[in-house]
Amino acid sequence: MRNHAAGSPHKAVTIYDISRLAGVSPATVSRVLSGSARVSEAKRKAVLQAVQDSGFLPNALAQSLASSRTHTIGFLVPDIKNPYFSSIYYHVEILASQNGYAVLLANSRGAFENESRILQALTGRRVDAIVFMGGRIDAFPCSAAGIAELEKFNRMVPLLLTSRVEGTSIPQLCSREDGAVLALMRHLSEQGCRTFAILGGAEDVSVLHRRRALMLACGCRFGMVTQPKWALTDTGFSIESGRQAAAQLLQCGELPDAVCCINDMVAAGALQQLRSDGLQIPQDLLLTGFDGEVFSEVVDPGITTAAFDYPDFAQRIFDLLMRGIHQEPCAPVTELYPHLTIRGSTRREAP
């Protein structure tokens, strides 16, 4: 059974067909449709009429080949299931769509080879710009070869990295977390917290190093300390890794006053595990996450977190993309500031 009607010889309509129908030249059709030059009202109406009647849809491939602009953006993330990435993508795509851009979205699963393959696929398709998230640009230490490859591609198409990468002039959009972490640790301190654990992350991912260093430094500033046995920081960034890290924490015997998780997914997993072992959050233990993902507000109690403003995040990305595409000047590094969002997981009813 043939469902798709392409079997029938439905040759696509071209501007030549339109030019014949409207009794004008192909160039005039092009002019009317693109508005690139003035056309007499009569011919103009004839063309538009012919377009209507024939259901003409310009072939974007031919347009792009001639104009060398695809009005298409490439977007590379490790995993679109991760709400952090899907939130950003959602808002960027809407902005793009409203401005005549379509977006190619690929999942790298964080693997170097996949990233390379995807970059090639996107570049081959001549996307106007590429947003690169996760994977190699979050690696610790960062791979020189990986960055070199990015620079190679950046010579062919404007790239935008959403992490801080030293030693490259590729534009970067990164988060500046010192203010939020300071506020977070101050808040914990005000809730009577003296000791804290750090959960989740991976030693080969820079965000762990960055956030851990900030937590330790800011915690110290408020007289809060941690212990080596409470540093369960190489379990990953997933919900499941949060469960595992929490399970390990429970086997320490001694518990800290607070558990600071590397992100909200880990926090959600940890919360689940801690509760299933009979602990009350926040009565027995304070809990914090990071990023302001949807998980932080759907679990009970809600998780205190350092949240990004995703619509703003996306707007920044889109602006930088447009600058890249139009070869306008832009700062090499743009910073984003997450803000502390206090929820039930750190709010003790009776202080």
Next chain:
Amino acid sequence: MRNHAAGSPHKAVTIYDISRLAGVSPATVSRVLSGSARVSEAKRKAVLQAVQDSGFLPNALAQSLASSRTHTIGFLVPDIKNPYFSSIYYHVEILASQNGYAVLLANSRGAFENESRILQALTGRRVDAIVFMGGRIDAFPCSAAGIAELEKFNRMVPLLLTSRVEGTSIPQLCSREDGAVLALMRHLSEQGCRTFAILGGAEDVSVLHRRRALMLACGCRFGMVTQPKWALTDTGFSIESGRQAAAQLLQCGELPDAVCCINDMVAAGALQQLRSDGLQIPQDLLLTGFDGEVFSEVVDPGITTAAFDYPDFAQRIFDLLMRGIHQEPCAPVTELYPHLTIRGSTRREAP
């Protein structure tokens, strides 16, 4: 400051450059790269060497224009932030990528005009096929004009609808939920449930009608009944709508034994609201969701749900897409069966 190096005249390499470097004709270069015809080993090596040296990347636009195949798929969802859609997309995109396809992903936000605009953008870019999810094909009653427009596009590019739509021959992949709902209601009955409420959904969305009818019918079969005041079925499909519906339910005075939610997001929101009002799940009230989204397993207690096998879901989509692209025969309607997944929200420790 100019970051992107496109300012310098880095003209892209073409097969003409390669042909000159390798001392062969452009046609031979094309043959080597596509493997479309036999080429002598000597010239073959010369071409590949030139490709290596120059860092040549074929212009996919030109390839597509000449071959009329883009190796690109269009994907239209209401909201990629919704884990139901991001799960499906994730797996489909990986399959596509592994098979040389890239995917354009657009968010329609469920709006008819956006869907039309996106279909046009995708078709104009000559994608090889389009996956259409949500929005008009989930509408109740279904809009004849909407379907007519889909058929118009289906004449230009193979479409795949992920809902059941009567009166069209466009291929459809839909879920067959009678088995799962029957198992669900039986399970509730075995847990001692005699009365139940239905939460979430929208009267103008078909999934509500379908699932509600099944729940009522299957519930009846096990002697379970509901009441009009417990039908809070026009609040939406979001987490927030789950909170609202639950809040309304609590004002009924009398509570049912179980709360059946239209999906897992509603269930997660309802759970949050019910707990914050002091109700114990599952002790005071059983709770169920639908779809097997990540929310159902991250909250506490886990939510009993009818879960899809997302990797399989995606595989089906991809297979149907390939059939459409290659104009191979395919069943007009393919069915998918979610399976009952029992979690803490309906499991009473002491029966």
Next chain:
DNA sequence: TTGTACGCGTTATCAA
């Protein structure tokens, strides 16, 4: 204002 002709970078059809 309008039309002609060429270029964009491939694939594909012919001869040779």
Next chain:
DNA sequence: TTGATAACGCGTACAA
């Protein structure tokens, strides 16, 4: 096995 040469569908100088 190869190499001209013609599509593919559009933008755009250039000329009229």
